Amino acid sequence: MYVAPKGSNGKGEDLLDTFSKGNTTVMLFHRRTRLSTISILLGLIAIPSMGIPATAENNTDLNPDHSPTTYSVSAPPQRIDPLPNERDVLERELETDYRITNLLGDFAGNLWVGSWRGLSRIDPNTGNIIARISLPNIAIGSLAQDKVGRLWVGNYEGLTRVDPRTNEITAQNLLLPSKRVLSLLIDKRGYLWTGTDSGLVLISPDQGLVMTTVKNLPGVSANAMTLDAEGQLWVGTLDGLVRVNTASGLIMKRIGSLPGSTVQTLAISPEGLIWAGMPNNLLVINPKNGIVLRSVTPLRGRNVTSIRFAQDGSVWVGTTNGLLRLNPNTGALLDRVAGLPSSRVLTLAPDMGNKLWVGTSEGLAWLMPTMDQARPHFGFGRSVK
Helix, strand or coil: CCCCCCEEEECEEECCCEEEECCCEEECHHHHHHHHHHHHHHHHCCCCCCCCCCCCCCCCCCCCCCCCCCCCCCCCCCCCCCCHHHHHHHHHHHHCCEEEEEEEEECCCCCEEEEEEEEEEEECCCCCCEEEECCCHHHHHHHECCCCCCCEEECCCCEEECCCCCEEEEEECCCCCCCCEEEEEEECCCCCCEEEECCEEEECCCEEEEEECCCCCCCCCCEEEEECCCEEEEECCEEEEEEECCCCCCCEEEECCCCCCCCEEEEEECCCCCECCCCCCCCCCCCCCCEEECCCHHCCCEEEEEEEEECCCCEEECCCCCCEEEECCCCCCEEECCCCCCCCEEEEEEECCCCCEEEEEEEEECCCCCCCCCCCCCCCCCCCC
């Protein structure tokens, strides 16, 4: 009978134990040695590499048995509509701007309508559109007619002269301090004053030449203009009022420190007083001494955008929140106009075709003395196709 020798691992642990009982010899492996050896043989224990110990902290195999990965069932994300291209956005913006920025009655009794969609001429008696004039820039800011009937159009690209007999452009883009024209006025001598956001210029309407530039205009921007009884020019600026000598172009007077500072619109009353519309007020000023006579009570806190005196002696005042008719002597409110395309009033033309014409941010409207509310002109509003 073969009997294996006994061995030791140096720790007093026998690697192999044998004993005999009768005719049978039994060999027993130590429990720890046997389990380790069997596990290695079956591949259940991986032998760590020499460089990195196989520990739980640095074991990066997230799927050691290479079983198929599964995910929870969920609904797909909601569909997002693609953004429109820039051209579509631009076209929609242009189509939705119906503001009427200036109204002007000419010598022939026609009404010129300046808007951000172009220049038109209508018959104020019937409302029929007589002509539409194509201009280089449609963002019209101001209109004026000189003494021989030529129409001057101020826009955001300069100044354009139109012959109303042919509706043709006869001059344009004169040399100005700025291309952004905000106001136009013909003085008693027939010369054209042009107000820009960078100063004031005097132009000869016949030759189209710049005659004088008012340098260092206080308040910089010539927002509005009017003539007083002496024929001198009053300019509403970002910082009050400035009186300019129309013959020399020199500044004669400055009225600053007005409540609200910025003068947006001007008118001269039949008595010769200056009515100045501000972002939060309507002031009445004596042009001889520059004293503010009163602040019109119904307009305190309102943004005044347009002022026009009517033949019946009343005064129409447009604001960003409606149209009012006042008694100019007392400032009492006489009427509040309903039915406008928009409450934001930009320009007024009273006594044209026995009507008051109103330009708003959403189109043109008209009102007769016998009407209880205004009516929109369907050629200049949202009904335009």
